[in-house]
Amino acid sequence: MGRTFREMERTPREEGGSWKDRIPWNKYFLAGLVMTGLALALGILGLFWTPYSTTAMSASEKFDPPSLLHIFGTDNFGRDIFSRVMKGLGTTIGISGLVVLFSGSAGILLGALTGYFGGLADEIVMRVTDAVNGFPSILLTLVIISLLGSGRQNVIISLGIVFVPSYVRIVRSEYLKLRDADYIRRARLLGVKDVRILFVHILPNIFSVFWVSVMIGFNNAILAESGMSYLGIGVQPPEASLGNMLSDAQGYLQAAPWYALSVGLSIVWVVLGFSLFSEGIRRGKCE
Amino acid sequence: MIKIEDLSVAFGETEAVRHVNLDLVEGEILGVVGESGSGKSVTALTLMGLAADTARVTTGRILFDGVTLREAGSPCDKRLYRSYQGARMSMVFQEPMTSLNPTQRAGRQVEETLRLHTGLAAAERKEKVLEAFRAVGLREPEKVYASYPHQLSGGMRQRVMIAMAVILEPELIVADEPTTALDVTIQNQIIELLRKINETQKNAMLFITHDLNLARRLCHRVAVMKDGRVVEQGPVEEIFRNPKEEYTRRLIEAVPSRMERRKDIREVFQEPVKGDFRNTKEEYTKRKVAVSGAEERTSQESAQSAAPVLEVRNLSVYYQDGNVSFLSGDRKNWQGERLSLRERLSGTKKEWVVSGADFEIYPGESLGLVGESGCGKTSLSKAILGMNCHIQGEIRHHSIRPQMIFQDPYSSLNPTKTIGWLLQEPLRAAGALDKSRAMTKGDMVAAAYDMLRKVGLEESYFSRRPSQLSGGQRQRVSIGQALITSPGFLVADEPVSALDVTIQAQIMELLQRLQQEMRLAYLFISHDINVVYRMCDRIMVMKEGRIIEIGETEEIFEHPREDYTKLLLRES
Numbered sequence: 090m091g092r093t094f095r096e097m098e099r100t101p102r103e104e105g106g107s108w109k110d111r112i113p114w115n116k117y118f119l120a121g122l123v124m125t126g127l128a129l130a131l132g133i134l135g136l137f138w139t140p141y142s143t144t145a146m147s148a149s150e151k152f153d154p155p156s157l158l159h160i161f162g163t164d165n166f167g168r169d170i171f172s173r174v175m176k177g178l179g180t181t182i183g184i185s186g187l188v189v190l191f192s193g194s195a196g197i198l199l200g201a202l203t204g205y206f207g208g209l210a211d212e213i214v215m216r217v218t219d220a221v222n223g224f225p226s227i228l229l230t231l232v233i234i235s236l237l238g239s240g241r242q243n244v245i246i247s248l249g250i251v252f253v254p255s256y257v258r259i260v261r262s263e264y265l266k267l268r269d270a271d272y273i274r275r276a277r278l279l280g281v282k283d284v285r286i287l288f289v290h291i292l293p294n295i296f297s298v299f300w301v302s303v304m305i306g307f308n309n310a311i312l313a314e315s316g317m318s319y320l321g322i323g324v325q326p327p328e329a330s331l332g333n334m335l336s337d338a339q340g341y342l343q344a345a346p347w348y349a350l351s352v353g354l355s356i357v358w359v360v361l362g363f364s365l366f367s368e369g370i371r372r373g374k375c376e
Numbered sequence: 377m378i379k380i381e382d383l384s385v386a387f388g389e390t391e392a393v394r395h396v397n398l399d400l401v402e403g404e405i406l407g408v409v410g411e412s413g414s415g416k417s418v419t420a421l422t423l424m425g426l427a428a429d430t431a432r433v434t435t436g437r438i439l440f441d442g443v444t445l446r447e448a449g450s451p452c453d454k455r456l457y458r459s460y461q462g463a464r465m466s467m468v469f470q471e472p473m474t475s476l477n478p479t480q481r482a483g484r485q486v487e488e489t490l491r492l493h494t495g496l497a498a499a500e501r502k503e504k505v506l507e508a509f510r511a512v513g514l515r516e517p518e519k520v521y522a523s524y525p526h527q528l529s530g531g532m533r534q535r536v537m538i539a540m541a542v543i544l545e546p547e548l549i550v551a552d553e554p555t556t557a558l559d560v561t562i563q564n565q566i567i568e569l570l571r572k573i574n575e576t577q578k579n580a581m582l583f584i585t586h587d588l589n590l591a592r593r594l595c596h597r598v599a600v601m602k603d604g605r606v607v608e609q610g611p612v613e614e615i616f617r618n619p620k621e622e623y624t625r626r627l628i629e630a631v632p633s634r635m636e637r638r639k640d641i642r643e644v645f646q647e648p649v650k651g652d653f654r655n656t657k658e659e660y661t662k663r664k665v666a667v668s669g670a671e672e673r674t675s676q677e678s679a680q681s682a683a684p685v686l687e688v689r690n691l692s693v694y695y696q697d698g699n700v701s702f703l704s705g706d707r708k709n710w711q712g713e714r715l716s717l718r719e720r721l722s723g724t725k726k727e728w729v730v731s732g733a734d735f736e737i738y739p740g741e742s743l744g745l746v747g748e749s750g751c752g753k754t755s756l757s758k759a760i761l762g763m764n765c766h767i768q769g770e771i772r773h774h775s776i777r778p779q780m781i782f783q784d785p786y787s788s789l790n791p792t793k794t795i796g797w798l799l800q801e802p803l804r805a806a807g808a809l810d811k812s813r814a815m816t817k818g819d820m821v822a823a824a825y826d827m828l829r830k831v832g833l834e835e836s837y838f839s840r841r842p843s844q845l846s847g848g849q850r851q852r853v854s855i856g857q858a859l860i861t862s863p864g865f866l867v868a869d870e871p872v873s874a875l876d877v878t879i880q881a882q883i884m885e886l887l888q889r890l891q892q893e894m895r896l897a898y899l900f901i902s903h904d905i906n907v908v909y910r911m912c913d914r915i916m917v918m919k920e921g922r923i924i925e926i927g928e929t930e931e932i933f934e935h936p937r938e939d940y941t942k943l944l945l946r947e948s
Contacts, residue, residue, distance in 0.1 A: 271788035275857065278761060278779055281805040293792035 118369025124362025128355075132182045135175030143168060143176045143329050152345045161351040164334075165341055170348060174355050176329040182359070184245055184324075185310035191249035193303055196256020201287045203257070204264025215261075218254035226251045227316065234322045244323045248313055252306055259302045263295040304367030308360050315356055331356050377402050377580055378423070378548055382436035384448075384604075385415075385422050392418040394604040395435065402547070405574055405581040407595030407612065409588055409627065411876040412847075415604035416584050420550045422446065423582070424467050425457035440465070440548070463493045466541040468534070470553040475537055476525040482533075483509075483521030486540045493544055508539040512569055530749075531562035535569070542573050549573075550582045555590065559748045560903055561947050567594050586876055588627050592616060600624045626878060683774060684736035685865040685897045686760065691769035693730035693752070693759045729755040730921045733769070737865065740891065742898040744912030744929070746905060746944060752921040753901050757867045760899070775864035775897070777806075779857075783870035785850035789842040795853055796838040799824035802861045827856040830893075832886060848879035852886065859890060865897045872907060884911060905944060909933060917941045 112118075141159075147167035155162040161170035203211035221229065233247035267273055268291075276290050317323030318332025326333050331352055338349035378400040385393040393415040400406050408416045421427040423438055425445065429452075437447040440460060446452060469475040477485055483505055490501045502521070509517035512535045525533055534554060541549055551570065555563040571594055574581050585591050591598050592612055599609040600623065608621045619625045730752040737743050747753050758764040760771055761780055779802075782788035789798060800820045807814035815823070825835055831852040842850055851871065858866055871887070872880040884907065890896060902908050908915060908929075915932045917925040917940065925938045936942045 271782040271784060272790040274763060275780065275782070275788060276790075276801070276805075277763070278777070279802045279805045279861070280777055280809050281801065282808060285805075285808075290790060294790065296792075 113369055113372065115369050115372055117365045117372060121362050121364070121366025121369050124358060125366050128178055128359045128362060129182065131175050132178035135172070135177075135179040139169075139172035139175050141169035141172045143173045144327050152341070154345075155347050155351075162345060162347040164337065164345065164348055170334075170351055173329040173334060174331070174352060177331040177334055177352070178355065178359065180241070180324055180328065180330045181311055181314050181332070181356075184241065184248075184314045184330075185307055187245045188248040188252060188310040188314070189303055189307045191245065192252035192306065193256055193299075195249070195253045197260050197292070197299070199253070200257045200260025201264050201292070204261035205268050205283070205287055205291070207265075211261075214257065218257050221251070221254045226313070230313070230317060231322060234317070239322050239325055241324055241328070244314060244317055248310060248317075251313075252310065255306065256299075256302060259298060260295060263298055264291060267291050267294055301367065301371055304363065304370075308363050311356070311360055311363075377441055378582075379439040380419070380423065380436070381439065383419065383422065383433065383438065384435040385418050385427065386432050386434050387428075387430055391434070392431070392604055393422070396601075396604070396606050398599055398606065398609075400548070400580040400582060402580055403574065403578040404597065405571075405583055405595045407583045407585060407591035407598035408601060409585055409591050409598055410601035411586055411627075411878060413603075414601040416601045417552055418604075419601075420467075420552055420582060420584050424465060424550055425452055425454070425461065426467070427452070462489050462546070463544050464546050465548040465550065466544070466546045468537050468541045468549065468551040468554045470556050476533055478525050480524070481521070482523050482525060482528065482536045486536065486543060489540055489543055504543065505539070508543040509536070512536075512539045512542070512573075513565070514539070530558050531565065534558060534562075534566055538566070538569060538573070542577065542579075545577050546579060548580045548582065550584070552584045553586070554583075556585070556587075560905070560944070561748060563590075564947050570594060588616075588877070600627065629881075684738050685773070685775040686737040686778070686899075687770070687772040687774075688733055688735050688760065689770040689772070691730065691733040691756070691759065691767060691771060692728060693733075693755045693764060694728045694766045694768075695755075695764075728921065730759065733923050735916060735923065735926060737897045737899060739864065739897050740895050741914065742891065742900050742912040744908035744915040745899060745901045745918060746903065746908055746915060747918035749903065751918045753918055754869060756918070757869055757899060757901055761867055773865070777861060777863050778865040778867065779859070779861070779863045781851070781854055781858050781866060781868040781871045784874050785847045785854055786874075788854050789850055789857075791842050794839050794841055795828070795833075795845075796821070796824050798842075798853060799827050799856055799860055802857060806861050823860060827860045830859075830890070831856040832882075846879075847875050848883060851875060851879075851883055855883075855886065855890070859894065859896075862894060864895070865899075867899045867901070869901045870903070871900075873902065873904060880907070887911065917944065 145168065147163075150159070150163045150167035151165060153159055153163040153167070159169050159171060161174060164170055164173070199214055203214045224232075229251050230247045233250060234243060237243040237246065264287075273286060273290060276286050281290065314323060314330070315332035315335065318330040319336045321333070321336065323332055324330035326337075334352045335349065335356070338345070338352055341348055378398075380396055380398040383393055383396045384391055396415070396419055398406065398408075398419070408419065410416045418427060418431065422431060422433065423445075433446055433448050433450075435448045438445045445456065445460065476482065483502070486505045486508065487501050490496055490504060494501075496504065506517040506521060509520055514520045514532060514535050520528065520532065520536065525536075528536065538554070541551075554570070555566050558566065567590065570581065570583070573579070583591065583595055588598075595612050597610060598612050598615055599606045600615070600621065601607065602623050608615060608619065608624050615624060616628065619628060733756055735743070745753050745756070755764065757780070759767050761778060793801075800823070803815055803820045803823060825838065828835060828837060833849060833852055833856075837845070837849070837853075842853070845853065855871075868887070872883050875883060887898070888911070891898065898911070900908060900911050902911075912929055914927065915925075915929050916923050917932070917938065919938075919940050925932065925936070925941050932941065933945065936945060
């Protein structure tokens with residue numbers, strides 16, 4: 090029955106059926122879905138509407154503790170923290186999403202080409218990614234930011250560049266593995282063109298692996314963006330971002346602990362929710 | 377000594393083993409024979425206490441020397457089992473590749489058993505391991521002791537596994553398909569070894585296999601399993617002489633035997649080739665020239681009725697070995713020549729794996745290629761298909777885009793696509809290469825359905841994915857994919873060796889039927905002499921990269937010229 094074991098090994102889950110049947114309804118997935126969904130909804134809503142203006146200051150409402158009017162309280166300028174968190178969520182998630190989109194597609198393209206064809210181009214790209222990996226990522230982003238200047242767009246570019254190597258590595262190793270798979274050999278024998286082999290035959294097979302790294306990458310991007318804004322090299326005030334709010338809040342830990350707490354917990358909420366969500370997908374239906 | 381009484385094992389709702397009764401006395405070898413999914417491995421794993429935690433024993437019990445090891449309803453008693461595993465019962469697994477830890481030296485892994493179960497000192501342990509290595513026929517025990525698994529061949533690894541299993545002289549050895557992953561010649565040595573161990577140590581052995589012939593050679597008694605039940609049980613010769621169950625008879629018949637020689641297909645097709653010329657322009661002219669040239673030649677060779685689909689002339693295949701340092705000037709290459717400056721500069725040297733191959737294949741013919749693994753069979757076939765460009769010599773194709781059927785049906789189909797998509801892809805590719813061959817979507821779908829029918833699958837498979845298919849069904853899809861562009865010539869690399877015997881027979885039948893219908897030429901690679909005998913018109917024997925003998929199947933079987941051929945024939 091050795092063969093049936095192998096069969097079980099190679100078919101971790103039944104494929105087919107409509108996408109509805111494939112949703113992994115486990116507790117990780119559910120919790121993650123709820124948490125991410127809420128954060129996402131607030132973030133998107135925050136782009137169009139917030140309970141209070143995010144920039145309107147009010148001296149009389151300075152450092153109001155959480156109440157029914159201001160559920161996260163107010164900050165040092167009397168601005169509603171909840172509104173600003175909504176806005177910040179939108180900024181942070183948006184930036185992270187674009188970073189992942191940029192670095193992920195670049196990673197797929199470079200990884201696919203280098204992994205499948207190998208040769209000199211592979212050697213060069215890999216050495217460059219090694220070099221990029223050699224720097225601490227925060228240092229590298231600092232360098233890029235100092236060249237380009239701060240601001241939303243440049244944060245996306247610099248983080249995107251820093252994140253590319255990790256995707257290249259993963260995608261490349263998958264392509265390297267699959268390029269010698271029997272079904273790819275057969276495709277070559279049939280005369281299928283290389284571009285088609287790369288993106289129609291192989292790409293769907295690496296999605297499960299790639300998806301996991303996208304999830305991790307998204308979380309890292311959120312943390313990195315917050316970190317950069319916290320350090321003042323990311324999104325600039327008065328624009329709200331979770332990072333620069335946290336940086337502001339740091340000064341008033343004694344006077345308004347709710348400020349730091351609500352912003353910090355929001356970051357935790359998003360990252361944790363997304364981790365649970367991806368964990369749920371990774372575990373699949375069986376648990 | 378071992379008693380399995382009324383054992384049923386279930387995974388969730390599905391019962392894998394149903395009311396199985398087996399018993400084993402000291403010094404006896406019991407064969408458990410069945411196809412994949414028959415429950416034979418689950419029975420063995422449950423007996424060993426190694427079944428997955430999700431496996432529940434629903435009825436019956438397992439007795440070892442009067443002690444109840446496992447009973448219905450109670451979970452697996454890991455503690456109790458641990459005192460038996462290794463010391464009193466041990467197991468040899470199928471895959472010698474994966475059953476040894478790749479990060480530890482072979483000697484250490486065997487020693488581990490001794491460390492766990494005996495109080496021997498380090499030096500004594502090592503001595504004992506070396507002794508065991510010698511006993512299982514490993515020629516350089518010291519060297520094996522210090523080797524990592526990947527440095528050992530499949531046969532050697534399996535010997536190490538066996539050494540590990542027998543070192544404590546357990547009363548029971550369970551061998552789960554111990555030879556399936558090995559070459560024929562190695563297979564025989566392992567079977568002999570198991571027999572010898574059984575004779576000297578007098579332990580009971582449970583030998584699990586899907587190959588009735590193997591069971592016949594080793595076992596005293598056999599139990600035939602099907603769908604989780606033992607359908608027949610008895611002394612091995614009796615089962616062979618008068619099988620009571622229909623299923624047993626089918627299993628015995630399915631083993632390819634030399635008695636049933638296939639009809640010579642070349643007699644059916646005597647008219648010359650009319651090729652399918654739908655192809656790119658260059659290939660078209662190339663082929664046309666080649667065909668006309670070949671026709672002239674064949675008119676002189678009256679023995680062959682048609683132009684060959686493939687001519688291989690003095691073909692040598694090499695690999696670039698990348699481990700040459702620039703300073704290794706005194707190293708000699710494969711042919712005993714000094715390494716050239718170029719080889720030293722580029723850090724690579726040529727490792728020749730096939731040399732001087734010379735043969736041709738005619739339409740409608742099956743040419744068998746036999747030899748041990750590592751003899752260059754696969755390298756040769758890859759070179760023929762253009763998958764390896766490191767060649768010298770000449771390969772002339774007179775067919776369009778020859779295709780290949782791969783050995784492992786689990787890795788030869790893209791798991792993310794549907795069967796219908798897979799069957800249409802060759803047509804799409806052909807259309808993209810040559811506009812004149814482009815087909816409409818509807819035509820392609822129709823062709824795919826047509827091919828499904830041809831390879832004996834129902835239409836409902838069109839929208840399924842490979843993971844929903846069994847090995848045999850996958851191999852059918854694989855064949856369909858290779859044939860849908862009507863290539864005329866196919867390389868079949870061990871197309872049935874990964875399948876169950878009854879499935880093997882079906883696939884071979886299918887290949888033969890398609891050969892007749894579509895007038896295909898096969899290069900049929902196999903290590904199984906019986907399969908080759910059944911499938912092929914001519915046979916080519918390969919040894920260490922050279923074709924040492926080539927001739928008509930009957931001729932080779934009845935009057936083999938080379939000693940090596942004789943050895944191959946005797947071993948199977």
